[in-house]
Amino acid sequence: MTSLSSSESLSQQEATEAHEHHGDFRMFGLATFLVADGMTFAGFFAAYLTFRAVNPLPSGATYELELVLPTINTLLLLISSFTFHRAGAAMKRNQRALGQRWLLISAALGFAFLAGQMKEYFELPFGLTDNLFASTFYAITGFHGLHVTLGGLMILIVWWQCRDGGRVSQDNLFPLEAAELYWHFVDGIWVVLYGILYLL
C-alpha cells in the first residue's frame, strides 16, 4: 500500500510539473496556429498573383491605387508593434500603469488603422463586384482588417487584465505575450500585403 500511495503522489507531482510548463506549449500552439493562418493569406496572395498574371482586367480598370493613406496606415501598424513591445517590457518590470498606457496606445493605433482602411474603402473608385482585381482587393484587405479588429479587441482585453489585481502579472504574462505575438503576425502580414497589392 505504501508503494502505491508513493506512486500516486509521484504522479500528482508530475502533473503539477507538467502544469507549470504549460505556458511554453501554449505559445508553441499559438505559433502553429499562426502558421496555419498565414497559409490562408498565402493562398489568397497566390490567387491574386495568378489572377494578375493570366486574367486581363476589363478596359478602363486598373491596378493602380492611391498610396498616401495606405503608407500612413503601414506606419501606424509598424509603430503599434513597437508600442506593444514596450507594453510587454513594462509589464515584465511590473510597471502596470505604464504597461496599460502603452497597450492603450497600441489599440488606438490599431483602430486608427481600421478607420484609415474604412476611409480608403469609401474613396475607392470601384466596388466589390466591379472586376476581378476589385473583388480580390476587398477580400484580402477585408480578411486582414478582420484580423486587426480581433487584435484590437484582444489588446483591450489584455489592457483590462493588466489592471491592479488583474489576470496578467509579472508571473503570468501569457495573455499579453500571446496577444503580442498575434499582433506582430498581423503587422507582418500587412507588410507583405502592402508590397503585393499596393506596390507591385
Place this chain on the structure above:
Amino acid sequence: MTISLTPEQSTPLQPQGWLRYLSFSTDHKVIGLQYLVCGFIFYLIGGALAGAIRTELLTPISDFLPRETYNEVLTLHGTVMIFLWIVPVVNGAFGNYLIPFYVGARDMAFPRLNAVAFWLIPPAGLLLISSYFIASAPQSGWTAYPPLSITTPATGQIIWILSVLLLGGSSIFGGINFIATILKLRRPGLKLMQLPMYCWAMLGTSILVVLSTPVLAGTLVLLSFDIIAHTGFFNPSLGGNAVVYQHLFWFYSHPAVYIMVLPAFGLVSEILPIHCRKPLFGYTTMVYSIMGIVFLGLIVWAHHMFTSGTPPWMRLFFTIATSFIAVPTGIKFFNWLATMWGGRIALNSAMLFSCGFIINFVFGGITGVALAQVPFDIHVHDTYFVVAHFHYIVYGGTVFVIFASIYHWYPKVTGRLLNEDLGRLHFLLTFVGFNLCFAPQHWLGLNGMPRRVAEYDPQFELINQLSSVGALLMAISTLPFLLNVVLSAFNGAPAGDNPWDALTPEWLTSSPPPVENWKGEAPLVTEPYGYGTPAGELPLAATSGPELWKLGNSDQRS
C-alpha cells in the same frame, strides 16, 4: 486491485460512466472513442448513400433516383466519407487515444481545444445532411468545382461550404494539438527516434493539416462570395478563373489523401510487429519516408488537373514529382513485408485486415503511378478508373486499417476480446466484396465509362452489376462486425491487460486504462518494437517495457 481517483484529479463537472461519452469530456481516451463512434455512424450514412449509387447503376438507364438526386447522393457520399469518417477517425479517434500513451503523457497538450475540435464535428455533419431536407443537397461533387458549384442550387452549396469550414477548423485544431503533444509533451528521456511509428505518421499528417487545410478554407470563403455576393473569382463569365480554384482546392485535397493514408501507415506499423513477433523493419527509413511523403505531398497537387489546360512545363514537373512519391511509399511497403518475413505470424482478424491493406494499397499505388503519367491520365481522366484507384487507397487502404486497428485495440478499450470467427467472416466479406466492387471499375474506366453520371452505355451493364454485388457484400460485411462489437462488449472473453504481449506503452497499463493512463509513473519505452529477443536480453531501462508489463501482471494476480 483498484484504487479510486484522488479528489484533486476528478472534476465534479465531468459525468461518470457512459454519460461521459456524450459530454464535453477533456479525457483524450473519451474523445478518441467519441471520434470513433461518431465517425462510424457517418460511415453507415455514407455507406447507405453508396448503396443508392450502386443500386442506380444496376441498370444503364436512370430509373432508381431522379438525376438531380443522384448528383446530391454522390456529393454527400464523397463529403461524408472523407470529412466525417476517414479524416476524423484515422486522425482524431486513434490519434487521440494512442498519442498521449505513446509520448508518455496523461493527456493531450490542449485538452479543452481537443474537446472543441471533436464537438465541431457532429453539428457540421448534421448541417451537411440537413441540407437535403432544408432545400436540396449540394450537387457539384465533393470537389465543388466552379462554375458547376456556382450554377447548381445555392442553398445546398452554401451549407456544404459552412459544414466543410467547420470540419476544416476541427481538423486544424486537432493538428495543432498533435504537433504540440508529440514535440512538447514527451516524457523526459524519450527521444524522437524512439517513438512508436504512429507518432511520426501523426506528426507528418498534422504538418500537412496545418499547412494545407487553411488554404481550402480561404478558397471556400471566396467560393461562397461567388455564390452569395456574385463576385467573379472563379466565374469565367465575370472575368474570373475557374482553374485557380482547382489549384487552391487540390493544394489541400491532394495532401488530404496523405492526411487520410499516412496515419493508416502508422497504425499498420504498430500492428504488424506485434502479431509477427518481430521488430519493425527499417525504423529510420520509415521515418524519413513519412517526412519525404509530407514534403512531396505538398508539391504534386496539379496531377489532378492534367486536363485543365495545364501548361506543358507544369505537366512535366507534376508528373515527375508524383512519380517520386512511389519511392518513399515503396520503401514503406517493403519494410512491412520485411517485418513479416520470417516472423511468427498470428493470422487473427487484426492481421488479416493489415495484410488486406497491404495487398489493396499496393494495387492502388500502382494505378496511382500509372495515373501520374500525363498520356495515360488524359485517357482515363474522370472515368471509373480514377474512382477505382482512389477507393483502393482510401477504402482498401485506410478503412481496412481502421478495422484492423479496431480488432487490435478493442481489448485495450474494453478489456474484452472480439470474437475471432465473426472477425474472420467480417474480413472475408469485406475483402471479397471490396475487390468485387472496385476491381471491375478499372476495366469500366479504361473502356470509357465516365464517373458521376447516372446513365451509361448498355455494354457496361454486366460489369456494373458485378460491382453492385460487391457493394452488397460490403454492406452485409458490416453486420457481423456490428454484432461482434456489441456482443463482445458484454460477453467477450476477458482479454487481460496485454493480450498480445505487446511492448508499446498503451499496453503497459490496465485494460481499460485508468483516467490518468498509468497508475504511477509513465513507463519509459525506448524500444517499442523489441520483439523476438527474450525479454531479459533487451537493452531496456529499468522502468521500461517488459518489466513494467510483468509488474502489471503480478499486480493483477495479487
